[in-house]
Amino acid sequence: MKMHELPDERGHFGRYGGVFVAETLVHALDELKRAYEACRKDPEFIAEFEYELKHYVGRPSPVYHAQRWSQMLGGAQIYIKREDLNHTGAHKINNTVGQALVARRMGKRRVIAETGAGMHGVAAATVAARYAMECVVYMGSEDIKRQVQNVYRMKLLGAAVVPVESGSKTLKDALNEAMRDWVTHVDNTFYIIGTVAGPHPYPMMVRDFQSVIGRECLMQMPELCGRQPDAVIACVGGGSNAMGIFYPYIPYGAVRLIGVEAGGLGIASGKHAASLCAGRPGVLHGNRTYLLQDERGQIIETHSISAGLDYPGVGPEHAWLKDTGRAEYVTIDDGEAVAAFHDLCRCEGIIPALESAHALAHAAKLAPALPRDAILLVNLSGRGDKDMHTVAAKSGIQF
Amino acid sequence: MKAAVSRIQSAFERLARERRKALIPYVTAGDPRAEVTVPLMRALVAAGADVIELGVPFSDPMADGPVIQRSSERALKNHIGIDDVLAFVSEFRDSDVSTPIVLMGYANPIEAMGSERFADAARRAGVDGVLVIDYPPEESVEFAKLLRARGIDMIFLLAPTSTGARIEQVARLASGYIYYVSLRGVTGAKHLDLDDVAAKLPEIRGKTRLPVGVGFGIRDGQTARAVAQIADAVVIGSRIIREMEQASPETCVKKAATLLKEIRQAIDA
Numbered sequence: 001m002k003m004h005e006l007p008d009e010r011g012h013f014g015r016y017g018g019v020f021v022a023e024t025l026v027h028a029l030d031e032l033k034r035a036y037e038a039c040r041k042d043p044e045f046i047a048e049f050e051y052e053l054k055h056y057v058g059r060p061s062p063v064y065h066a067q068r069w070s071q072m073l074g075g076a077q078i079y080i081k082r083e084d085l086n087h088t089g090a091h092k093i094n095n096t097v098g099q100a101l102v103a104r105r106m107g108k109r110r111v112i113a114e115t116g117a118g119m120h121g122v123a124a125a126t127v128a129a130r131y132a133m134e135c136v137v138y139m140g141s142e143d144i145k146r147q148v149q150n151v152y153r154m155k156l157l158g159a160a161v162v163p164v165e166s167g168s169k170t171l172k173d174a175l176n177e178a179m180r181d182w183v184t185h186v187d188n189t190f191y192i193i194g195t196v197a198g199p200h201p202y203p204m205m206v207r208d209f210q211s212v213i214g215r216e217c218l219m220q221m222p223e224l225c226g227r228q229p230d231a232v233i234a235c236v237g238g239g240s241n242a243m244g245i246f247y248p249y250i251p252y253g254a255v256r257l258i259g260v261e262a263g264g265l266g267i268a269s270g271k272h273a274a275s276l277c278a279g280r281p282g283v284l285h286g287n288r289t290y291l292l293q294d295e296r297g298q299i300i301e302t303h304s305i306s307a308g309l310d311y312p313g314v315g316p317e318h319a320w321l322k323d324t325g326r327a328e329y330v331t332i333d334d335g336e337a338v339a340a341f342h343d344l345c346r347c348e349g350i351i352p353a354l355e356s357a358h359a360l361a362h363a364a365k366l367a368p369a370l371p372r373d374a375i376l377l378v379n380l381s382g383r384g385d386k387d388m389h390t391v392a393a394k395s396g397i398q399f
Numbered sequence: 400m401k402a403a404v405s406r407i408q409s410a411f412e413r414l415a416r417e418r419r420k421a422l423i424p425y426v427t428a429g430d431p432r433a434e435v436t437v438p439l440m441r442a443l444v445a446a447g448a449d450v451i452e453l454g455v456p457f458s459d460p461m462a463d464g465p466v467i468q469r470s471s472e473r474a475l476k477n478h479i480g481i482d483d484v485l486a487f488v489s490e491f492r493d494s495d496v497s498t499p500i501v502l503m504g505y506a507n508p509i510e511a512m513g514s515e516r517f518a519d520a521a522r523r524a525g526v527d528g529v530l531v532i533d534y535p536p537e538e539s540v541e542f543a544k545l546l547r548a549r550g551i552d553m554i555f556l557l558a559p560t561s562t563g564a565r566i567e568q569v570a571r572l573a574s575g576y577i578y579y580v581s582l583r584g585v586t587g588a589k590h591l592d593l594d595d596v597a598a599k600l601p602e603i604r605g606k607t608r609l610p611v612g613v614g615f616g617i618r619d620g621q622t623a624r625a626v627a628q629i630a631d632a633v634v635i636g637s638r639i640i641r642e643m644e645q646a647s648p649e650t651c652v653k654k655a656a657t658l659l660k661e662i663r664q665a666i667d668a
Contacts, residue, residue: 020533020534022461022580024556024560026558167472184585293507297481297508299458
C-alpha cells in the first residue's frame with residue numbers, strides 16, 4: 001500500500017492507529033465510518049464542503065512571502081500559509097465544517113466537542129450555530145480558568161460549556177468526558193473530534209478535511225516561486241494542522257516534512273508536550289500512538305506555553321511518519337516560541353498563535369544556515385489574539 | 400492437548416449444578432487504601448461473591464462513570480500500579496485457591512509492562528481472566544493467544560448495539576464468560592432496561608455457549624434479582640464503590656460485604 005493511501009480498512013497506519021475502544025462505542029464508530037465513506041465519494045458532499053470553505057471560511061488562504069523576516073534571518077526564504085486568516089482565526093474550522101456536514105447527513109441534531117485552549121470548541125460552536133445544531137463543549141476546569149475569553153465566545157455562539165473535573169482537568173480529560181457523553185447519547189449525537197487522534201475513522205477524516213491546506217499550497221507554491229518548497233514546517237500537538245499541510249506533500253519525496261513539538265521548559269525538565277520526541281508507543285483515546293506516560297503506563301501531565309499543544313498523545317499518522325522517516329520531528333521550547341512570536345509581530349505585522357510560533361521558531365533556526373534560494377513553507381495555523389494575556393504575562397505586563 | 404478446566408469454568412459449572420447464579424463484584428485495587436484490597440476480596444467471597452473483578456487503575460478510564468473514575472483516581476494517588484495489583488492477587492491466593500479473579504482495566508498499563516511479561520506475571524499470581532476494556536476483538540487476537548497459552552481466559556464485553564456478526568467475532572475469541580453491558584453509557588449509569596436485556600440475551604446465547612454476565616447499572620437487590628433471572632451472572636461495581644465511599648477506610652470492607660450479602664440473598668431468594 002502506498003504511503004498516502006493509508007490507513008488500512010481498520011484504521012491502521014503501520015502499527016499505529018486502529019480502534020481501541022470499549023464495545024459500547026464500536027457500533028457508533030462503524031456507523032460513522034460508513035457515513036463518512038459515503039460522503040467522501042459523493043460529489044454533492046464534496047461540492048457542499050468546498051462551497052462552505054470558500055464562502056464561510058474564506059478559503060483559499062494565501063501563502064505569503066515573509067520577505068523582511070527572511071532577510072533579517074539572512075538565509076532561506078520563508079513562506080507562510082495563512083490559516084490565521086480563516087473565519088474564527090485558525091485551521092480548526094476546516095475540520096468542524098466537514099464534520100458538521102457529515103453530522104447533518106447522518107441526521108444528528110446534537111454535536112459535542114472537547115477543547116483545550118478553546119479554539120476547537122469555538123470552531124465547533126461556530127458550525128453548530130451555522131447549521132442549527134445543539135452544541136455541548138467539554139473543557140477541563142483548569143483550562144476554563146485559563147481561557148475565559150474563549151469560554152465566553154462559545155457561550156455567545158450558543159454552546160453549553162461543561163467543566164470537566166476528573167483527572168488532570170485538562171484536554172485529555174475533556175476528551176474522555178466527551179467520549180462518555182457520546183456513548184450515552186449516540187442516537188442523536190455526533191462527536192466532533194478536533195484533531196487527527198481518536199479511534200478510526202477520526203484520524204483519517206480529520207486529516208482529509210484539513211488536507212485542503214496542503215492541496216492549496218501545492219498549487220500556490222509553484223505560482224509564487226516556481227517550485228515546491230524544500231521543507232514544510234508545522235507545529236504538532238494532536239497534529240491536525242501539520243497533517244493537513246503534510247499529507248498532500250507525502251508523495252513529493254524531495255520535500256522535507258518537519259513537525260515541531262512543544263519543548264515546554266526543555267525535555268530534560270520533564271515539563272513539555274513532546275510525545276513523538278520524548279514519548280513511547282501506547283494506547284490512549286482509541287488509538288495506538290506515541291504517548292507521554294510514566295513507567296507504569298499512566299498518562300502524565302504535559303506543559304507548554306501554548307495550550308493548543310498541551311496534549312500527551314499525537315495523531316497516529318504522525319507516529320507512523322516518524323517511524324518510517326518520511327517526516328522529522330523536533331522540539332522548540334517556550335522561550336524560543338515566544339521569541340519567534342515577537343519577531344513575526346515586528347517584522348511582518350502578523351501576530352501568530354503561540355502554537356504556530358513553534359513552527360516559526362524552527363524555521364528561524366534552519367533558515368540562516370541555508371542558501372538564499374532555499375524555500376521553507378511554514379503553516380501559520382492560527383492567529384495570536386487569544387494569546388495576548390499569556391505573552392503579556394511573560395513580559396511582566398498585567399492588563 | 401485438551402486445555403485444563405479453568406477456575407472460571409469450574410465455578411460456573413458448579414453454579415449450574417446448584418442451579419444458582421453467579422455474583423461478580425467489581426472493586427478497584429488499592430482503593431481506598433492498598434491494605435484494604437486483600438481483606439476486601441476475602442470479605443466479598445465470604446459474602447457470596449463467586450468471581451471477583453479487580454480493577455487495575457488507569458489515568459484515563461474512558462468507559463467509566465464518575466464513581467469508578469474517582470475510585471481509580473484514589474488508587475493512583477496511592478501509587479497503585481499493575482505490579483501491585485498482581486501482588487494483591489498473589490496474597491489473596493495464599494488463603495483462597497478456588498475463587499476466580501478477573502483483572503479489569505485498560506490496555507496501556509499492560510502494554511507498558513509488556514504483554515508477554517504481564518501474561519507470565521498474571522499466571523504466576525493466580526489470575527484467571529483478563530478484561531481489557533479498550534481491546535476489542537480485532538485488536539486483541541495476539542493478546543488472547545498469549546493469555547490462552549497460559550490458561551488465562553480473555554473476557555470480552557458485548558453491548559446492546561453489538562451486531563450478530565460482532566457477537567460471533569467475540570464468541571470465537573472469548574473464554575470464561577461474556578460480559579454483557581446492559582445499557583448505553585458508562586459504568587454506574589442510571590437506566591437499566593430489563594426488557595432490552597431479555598431481548599438481547601437469546602441472540603447472544605445462540606452464538607456462544609459461554610455463561611453471560613450482565614452489568615453496568617445494577618444498583619440493588621431488586622435489579623440484581625431481576626437480572627439473575629435472565630443471565631448467568633450479575634456484575635456489580637459502582638454501587639459497591641459508592642457504598643465504600645460513604646464509609647471510613649476502617650469500615651468500608653464491612654459495608655461492602657453487607658451490601659453484597661443483601662444482593663446475594665436477593666438473587667438466591
